[in-house]
Amino acid sequence: MRHFFPTFAASVLILAANSALAHDYRAGDIEIGHPWTRATPPMAKVGGGYLELTNTGSVSDRILGGKSPVAGRVEIHNMEMTDGIMKMRPVPEGVEIPVGETVQLAPGGYHLMLLDLKQPIAAGDMVQVTLEFEHAGTIDVELAAGPIGSTATGHGDAASSSHEGHE
Template identity: 65%
Template structure:
């Protein structure tokens, strides 16, 4: 469970990209489509993503940055080693080989805006100054998409969150938004995250997930047009009584429990068995902090 539980503290911080397309240039470096995500009210960290194309004949390097919106900006990478996702800073910066494009995106290289001075709001333009070893500095704006919105390709203009009838997830709506919330944090080419089933009752949802040989269940809650992870566990999230203890109203707890049982009955039993491998409980608070609990593989 380490790949999933280590990054729960960042779960509500890294959830959905911007849809706006814009480009900048400094020296031989072209900066394509910088974007970020809206953050919860008390979040202290945000992410920054963009494409860097070196049109020169020699290697350059992204060596740092700064922003009026945060205390500092760092260059980070996320890697999967032995099935475990790890995030680390790149103090020497990021190499930009000549004639190549380096993408800063979820699950790989990215900017970290640390000690945010205010929450990032959907639709905001977050100023960031990028510093290159040879090309110099350039001011860019990160266009902020909604927290929980799915990834947009170049030229797209946003994602809508649909609400299903009787609290069920509608196609392209809640179910897809929840899937993107989870995948944008933990999914990678080396260790893909599968999210299914997803069931919704009112403003609450349960989602099963599998990553390699690991698995578990997540409880989410709707806040406006956003979905936020409340806690993650295994079999503890199957029962209505435990959901009530977690703070759900009785009707929603019973509806979720029943819908989850029905949905999981249609899955391969081997997949459902992986949901039980998550031991304990990892809880999120409104500030996006990692509460007590643990998750590990049997």
């Protein structure tokens, strides 16, 4: 019994560490961290995907888009302010990930756009997405779904919910 508790505690720490790392991925020289999404309203046809991409290699790469079983298609989109109006547009050429840099796909900027949703995304869901890179190829990741209006930390935020379900 004297050895049970230390062994049990060590096992719990190992499992906790593995689950914390479960949301970090690597495709070639691209490290993919913190993939997440927001829950969508019941009739929404679009959702957003967010993550960070770090290029640890010696050649620039580019995220081109992806696919998901919950969406008809997955594209890269960008939101930007033009003449005082927030506009969203597809970015068919993808987003460059320069050598040694980290690129954020986040609300209000570049992000994954899950179009033609086949079902709503519920808080707590793990949304399967296959990301496609120019050089690193493809990789399957899971987007952890927070509540509608959530931020990367999972807390509601008025600024992040201004286009909920649309970015």
